[in-house]
Amino acid sequence: MKRMIVTALALGILFSGCKGALGEDSSSRGKIPEIKIGVAVYREDDTFIETIVDNIEKLAKETETKDKVKITVNVVDGKGTQATQNDQVDKFLAQGYDVICVNMVDRTASATIIDKAKNAGIPVIFFNREPVEEDMQRWDKLYYVGSIPAESGTMQGNIVVDAYNADPEKADKNGDGKLQYVMLEGEPGHQDALIRTEYAVKTVTRKGIKLEKLASDTANWQRAQGATRMTQWLEQEFGDKIEVVFSNNDDMALGAIDALEAAGTQQLPIIVGVDGTPPALRAIQDGTLTGTVVNDSKKQAENIFKLAYALANGTPLEDVPELSQGKYIRTPHRQVTIGNVAEELEIE
Ligand code: BGC
Numbered sequence: 001m002k003r004m005i006v007t008a009l010a011l012g013i014l015f016s017g018c019k020g021a022l023g024e025d026s027s028s029r030g031k032i033p034e035i036k037i038g039v040a041v042y043r044e045d046d047t048f049i050e051t052i053v054d055n056i057e058k059l060a061k062e063t064e065t066k067d068k069v070k071i072t073v074n075v076v077d078g079k080g081t082q083a084t085q086n087d088q089v090d091k092f093l094a095q096g097y098d099v100i101c102v103n104m105v106d107r108t109a110s111a112t113i114i115d116k117a118k119n120a121g122i123p124v125i126f127f128n129r130e131p132v133e134e135d136m137q138r139w140d141k142l143y144y145v146g147s148i149p150a151e152s153g154t155m156q157g158n159i160v161v162d163a164y165n166a167d168p169e170k171a172d173k174n175g176d177g178k179l180q181y182v183m184l185e186g187e188p189g190h191q192d193a194l195i196r197t198e199y200a201v202k203t204v205t206r207k208g209i210k211l212e213k214l215a216s217d218t219a220n221w222q223r224a225q226g227a228t229r230m231t232q233w234l235e236q237e238f239g240d241k242i243e244v245v246f247s248n249n250d251d252m253a254l255g256a257i258d259a260l261e262a263a264g265t266q267q268l269p270i271i272v273g274v275d276g277t278p279p280a281l282r283a284i285q286d287g288t289l290t291g292t293v294v295n296d297s298k299k300q301a302e303n304i305f306k307l308a309y310a311l312a313n314g315t316p317l318e319d320v321p322e323l324s325q326g327k328y329i330r331t332p333h334r335q336v337t338i339g340n341v342a343e344e345l346e347i348e
């Protein structure tokens with residue numbers, strides 16, 4: 001008799017995939033037959049976001065096998081439009097998802113989503129695009145997983161300082177005692193764009209190295225747009241005057257390299273990105289990209305999933321020791337240059 005019940009339970013888990021299937025009994029045993037996690041991203045084709053999503057899906061699969069539960073991870077693409085994302089989140093709420101992970105299209109528009117989720121009693125984990133603090137205070141079931149943008153900007157600045165100090169003559173091509181730079185910025189309004197820019201520049205000048213800005217513009221985190229901007233700058237008055245390319249992320253830095261190579265530039269300037277994507281690490285190995293700062297997508301995915309799973313299961317959040325102020329998880333960065341890129345490639 002006992003065995004039959006166990007078998008029925010196992011079959012229920014495997015085939016029914018629907019919450020009420022095991023009745024009250026199962027929840028009193030602490031077993032959840034299916035949990036549903038909704039993931040709404042601002043753009044699915046963003047290289048960095050894609051890695052986070054892939055890792056969340058991988059963790060869900062591993063956990064399904066390990067804990068014998070069914071975990072549905074439904075990923076939807078906002079395609080850069082907030083109204084589309086709002087509709088997608090509405091659907092998750094209407095369908096009774098256990099938890100919703102949101103990578104806002106427009107982080108200043110979080111209040112609408114927060115209020116609806118609060119009404120439905122469904123917790124929200126924001127990631128990568130941080131709502132303002134005032135919005136995060138609207139409810140106690142709101143979380144944010146991301147990184148510390150000031151840290152990535154500072155580390156990016158450090159890489160430029162080190163490259164300059166290693167060979168000042170090579171870095172300062174025209175020998176005027178200043179580093180002429182261009183800045184490729186992420187989407188306007190994104191905390192990582194604004195703050196990385198500020199801290200990268202600050203860090204270099206604080207070390208006593210003079211900077212002169214030639215140009216800066218947004219390339220919306222995208223490689224093709226980074227290449228377009230850089231081509232315009234090269235063709236405009238700047239040509240070989242550019243001695244440093246700061247880029248708020250790796251994709252745009254790689255775009256700048258595409259443009260420099262297409263223009264047949266002999267000696268590449270110092271070029272720095274952020275993220276530590278596999279193609280960026282390879283570019284460091286090839287000697288085209290000077291360095292990057294790892295924005296730990298793996299750790300962020302791990303934290304998002306861990307938190308989502310705990311919230312869906314109703315287990316205490318003490319199991320997620322990374323949480324600070326009961327709401328925030330911020331992963332630390334790592335600096336990568338030619339000296340340690342091999343180790344980093346091994347982690348990938
Ligand atoms: C990453 C970018 C990414 C952006 C998306 C940033 O933290 O560094 O690569 O495009 O987030 O929101």
Ligand code: CA
Pocket residue numbers: 172173174175176177178179180243
């Ligand atoms: Ca110079």
